[in-house]
Amino acid sequence: MSTTGILIVNLGTPDSYKRKDVKKYLAEFLMDGRVIDIPFWKRFLLVRGIIAPFRSRKVSVEYNKLWLENGSPLMVYGQQLVNKLQGLFNNDGDETVVELAMRYQSPSVESGLNKLKEKAVERIVVLPLFPQYASATVGSVAQKVMEIISKWEVIPSIEFINDYHDEPEYIKAFAQKVEADMQEKKPNHVLFSYHGIPERHLENIQKQNNKLCTWPNCQCEKENKVQRFCYRSACFNTTKLIAAETGLSEEKYTTSFQSRLGKSPWIKPYTDVTIEELAKKGIKNLLVVSPSFVADCLETTLEIGEQYKELFIENGGGEFNFTESLNADDKWAEAVYKMLVSKM
Numbered sequence: 547m548s549t550t551g552i553l554i555v556n557l558g559t560p561d562s563y564k565r566k567d568v569k570k571y572l573a574e575f576l577m578d579g580r581v582i583d584i585p586f587w588k589r590f591l592l593v594r595g596i597i598a599p600f601r602s603r604k605v606s607v608e609y610n611k612l613w614l615e616n617g618s619p620l621m622v623y624g625q626q627l628v629n630k631l632q633g634l635f636n637n638d639g640d641e642t643v644v645e646l647a648m649r650y651q652s653p654s655v656e657s658g659l660n661k662l663k664e665k666a667v668e669r670i671v672v673l674p675l676f677p678q679y680a681s682a683t684v685g686s687v688a689q690k691v692m693e694i695i696s697k698w699e700v701i702p703s704i705e706f707i708n709d710y711h712d713e714p715e716y717i718k719a720f721a722q723k724v725e726a727d728m729q730e731k732k733p734n735h736v737l738f739s740y741h742g743i744p745e746r747h748l749e750n751i752q753k754q755n756n757k758l759c760t761w762p763n764c765q766c767e768k769e770n771k772v773q774r775f776c777y778r779s780a781c782f783n784t785t786k787l788i789a790a791e792t793g794l795s796e797e798k799y800t801t802s803f804q805s806r807l808g809k810s811p812w813i814k815p816y817t818d819v820t821i822e823e824l825a826k827k828g829i830k831n832l833l834v835v836s837p838s839f840v841a842d843c844l845e846t847t848l849e850i851g852e853q854y855k856e857l858f859i860e861n862g863g864g865e866f867n868f869t870e871s872l873n874a875d876d877k878w879a880e881a882v883y884k885m886l887v888s889k890m
């Protein structure tokens with residue numbers, strides 16, 4: 547029987563929360579032309595001269611707050627998830643090998659692929675842990691994997707799971723978490739807040755083929771036909787599917803986009819603006835869910851759990867709760883396992 551290698555890839559993480567490691571991580575991450583898509587020299591000046599040196603101070607303090615005994619949450623949950631997946635494949639008597647990689651810093655994509663190469667895998671399945679396709683995340687992982695593998699003598703069969711925003715296993719896993727919080731916290735509104743991307747990234751898709759993303763001449767919010775490579779369309783569809791699974795009616799939820807960086811317009815509605823509006827509208831008990839992150843990280847625990855909570859309360863909101871992410875829950879590991887098996 548031939549051996550399959552699975553590479554689970556998350557965004558990345560600094561080696562420690564110390565400022566010098568955070569600066570190194572931010573520099574590698576933001577120098578990726580799929581993340582900040584401006585000419586190289588402009589990006590170099592912006593990232594090396596301004597963002598990495600200055601932002602690293604704030605981000606280092608934030609990582610310090612989050613850091614777990616064995617590393618950053620993304621790393622710890624990622625490793626636990628991979629161990630659980632390996633266990634599930636072993637139980638099935640399967641020859642599949644599962645490895646973890648980070649797109650930026652360690653363990654690198656190259657080290658993950660090399661481990662699979664040492665096991666003589668004949669087929670590789672790459673699962674970037676991002677449910678909705680974006681060039682900055684899934685596209686970047688795919689590009690890196692192809693760059694590395696293209697240099698191998700034997701190129702195995704290779705497959706990318708480049709979007710699972712509507713996979714029933716993922717939807718059910720999030721819906722169970724939301725349902726449990728709805729029963730316990732009794733919110734009168736649920737906000738689905740996704741990581742944002744610059745609007746320019748949607749325009750870039752149109753340059754490739756305008757059938758793949760018709761934004762802004764579309765209604766991602768309502769459309770039945772999802773444009774799965776249009777990140778905004780996929781996010782609205784994920785919301786719709788989780789809402790249907792949890793029995794939330796349309797007036798009880800909103801979708802928005804967070805983590806804006808820089809001055810160019812990002813996809814809207816913005817989470818901070820939406821939270822202010824909801825508070826001012828009299829929503830007294832808000833539950834925030836963040837389905838673009840399958841593990842808790844800076845953007846969930848601190849940006850939502852602290853900054854947006856403060857904003858909600860400052861603007862007259864009352865109770866604010868946040869649904870914990872899927873992390874390395876057994877149910878999530880089983881969901882990923884089923885998703886992988888169904889695609890293999």
Ligand SMILES: C=CC1=C(C)c2cc3[nH]c(cc4nc(cc5[nH]c(cc1n2)c(C)c5CCC(=O)O)C(CCC(=O)O)=C4C)c(C)c3C=C
Pocket residue numbers: 557558559580581582601605618620676680682683741742743744805807838839842843844845
């Ligand atoms: C969920 C998918 C993500 C998309 C899409 C995405 C786009 C994107 N991100 C930045 C800039 C930053 N992102 C940062 C952190 C961060 N981003 C994601 C995921 C997506 N990013 C995750 C999971 C994390 C958390 C990492 C962790 O906690 O370890 C950061 C670093 C933190 C900070 O400085 O605020 C930056 C910077 C851009 C420009 C972008 C769009 C193309």
Ligand SMILES: [Fe+2]
Pocket residue numbers: 741805
């Ligand atoms: Fe990000």
